[in-house]
Amino acid sequence: MPFFHAGGAAVKRGLPIFDLPHFKAILLRQIQDLDLTHFGSLLAIASLLPAACRYIQRAWHDAATCVKRFFISSITIPAGDPINRSVTTWLLDNVIYPRNLRFHTARTELGRDVQDPGASLKKSQRSVAYLPHWESAWFWHEGRLFAISRSLDSFNAAMSDPSYDGIGGEEIKISSLGLQSEPIKEFVERCRQYAESKSQFYVIIYSRDRYGLSWKPKYRKPLRQLETVHFDDEVKTNLIADIRNYLDLRTRKLYQSRSMPYRRGYLFYGPPGTGKSSLSTAIAGEFGLDLYEVKVPSIKDDGELEQMFQEIPPRCIVLLEDIDAVWSAREQRIDAENGSAVTLSGLLNVLDGVGSQEGRVVILTTNKPERLDSALVRPGRIDFKVYMGNISRASAAQMFMRMFAPDLLGQNMVREHKKTRSSARSLESGDFLNEFVTLEQLKMLATQFADQIPENTFTPSQLQGFFQLHLNSAVRAAESIGAWVRREMSVKEEGEFDIC
Structure with missing residues (x-):
C-alpha cells in the first residue's frame, strides 16, 4: 500500500487516523492484564477512609473539649x-x-x-x-x-x-x-x-421595645448645650447646681450616713413648646447620663411598671413626660385604647417605695400642674420645681446671638469668596449669611430684635420657627420680626388657626 509524507510524518493512505476497533482491543487486553489483587487492596483502603475521618473528627472534638475545659x-x-x-x-x-x-x-x-432630612418627603427609594x-x-x-x-x-x-x-x-x-x-x-x-x-458627644435615649420586654437604645442624639434651652438664667443656674450636688459622691455618703433615701425628683412645668423635654436631654448631656423614657399610659399594669423600674440602672435620668395625662385628683384613668391599669399608688411605689432604686434623677414634665395629685408632688418625691414659661426679651436676644454668632467664624472665608462673581450673586440673592457684621453689630441687631418682642408672650419653639425662615440673614431677621409679631398677635387674639 502506498505512503505519502505530510509535514514529515508518514501516513498510510486509505486508513483513518484513529482506528476505534483496534483501540478497543488494546484497552480490553490491558484490563485483562490488571492485577486484581492489587486493585482490591486499593478498594479496601478507600473503604477505610470514612471511618478514619470520623475517628479523626471525634479525636479533634475530644481534644478541643479538653482544651476548653x-x-x-x-x-x-x-x-x-x-x-x-x-x-x-x-x-x-x-x-x-x-x-x-x-x-x-x-x-x-x-x-x-441623616444625610438628606427631606428624603422621607420624596417619592424616591x-x-x-x-x-x-x-x-x-x-x-x-x-x-x-x-x-x-x-x-x-x-x-x-x-x-x-x-x-x-x-x-x-x-x-x-x-x-x-x-x-x-x-x-x-x-x-x-x-x-x-x-x-x-x-x-461622650451623644446622649443615649432608652425606651421599651415593641413587646415591652426589655430596654433598648432608641435614639443617639448629639449633646445639646444648656445655653440652647432658654428660660430664667438664675433658675437654670440653681437647677444645674442642685443636680451636680446630688450626683456628687460626697452627697451620697451624707445621705447614707444619715439613713436618708438617696433620691431626687424634679418637676418641669409650663405651656407646651417651652423646652421641658429639651432641658431633660440637655441635662443628660451635661452630666453624661443615659435617659430612660417611661410612657406610663402604654404600660399594662403596676407589675409591669415595677419590672421596668427594676431594670433601669441606678445612675441615670428617668423621664416621665406629660404626667398630668395619666391621673387627676387621685382618680385612676384607664385608656380605652391600650387598657392601661397602672395606678397612682403603683407609680408612687416605684418612685420612692420599699423596692425603689436609689441614685437616679427622676424628671416629671407637665403642661397642667394643677391636675397633679398632691401626693405625687410632695417634698421627698419632687424636690425642685422649674417653671418654663414663654420667652423673655433677654432670652430672645440670647437666642438671636446663638442663631447667628457661629457664622462670624466663617466670615473670613466668605470675604475671600466675595471677590468672585458667583459669591456676588449669592450676596444679592441672600443664599447665605453675607452681611459681614461684626460681633458688636450683631449685638446691636440682637437688641433691636428683642425690643420688638412682647415680654413673656411667645414660646421658644414659636421663635425658633421664625428663625428657620431667616437663617441666611441676621439683618433680615431683625427687620422682619416686627411684622411677624403683629401677625402672630392678631392670630392669637382672634383665636384662629394660622394658615400659611
Missing part, C-alpha cells in the same frame, strides 16, 4: 445587653475594620435619612444600610490571644427591630487561654471605657 476561660454576654454593644463596637473599630469587612447584611433604611455580618474573630490584646464568637440564632429576631443597627443584637462569647477569667474581665472593662469615650 482545662486551658480556656470564657465569658458570655447576652444579646441586647449594653456591654454587648460596647464589646462589639470595640471589635468593629479595632479588629474587624470596615475596609476589611467583606460580609454584610443589607436592609432598607426605615428611619430618616430609601437608602440601603449595610450592617456588619461576622461570626468569629481572633486577635491579640495586651499580649494575650482572645477569640470572640457571635451566635446568629437570634439574628432574625434582632433584624425584625427597625432600630437595630447590627451591633449588640446577638449573644457573644469571649474566650482566652488561661485558667482565670480576669483578663477577659479587664478586656470587657476596656471596651466599656472605649464605648463611653465615643459616646
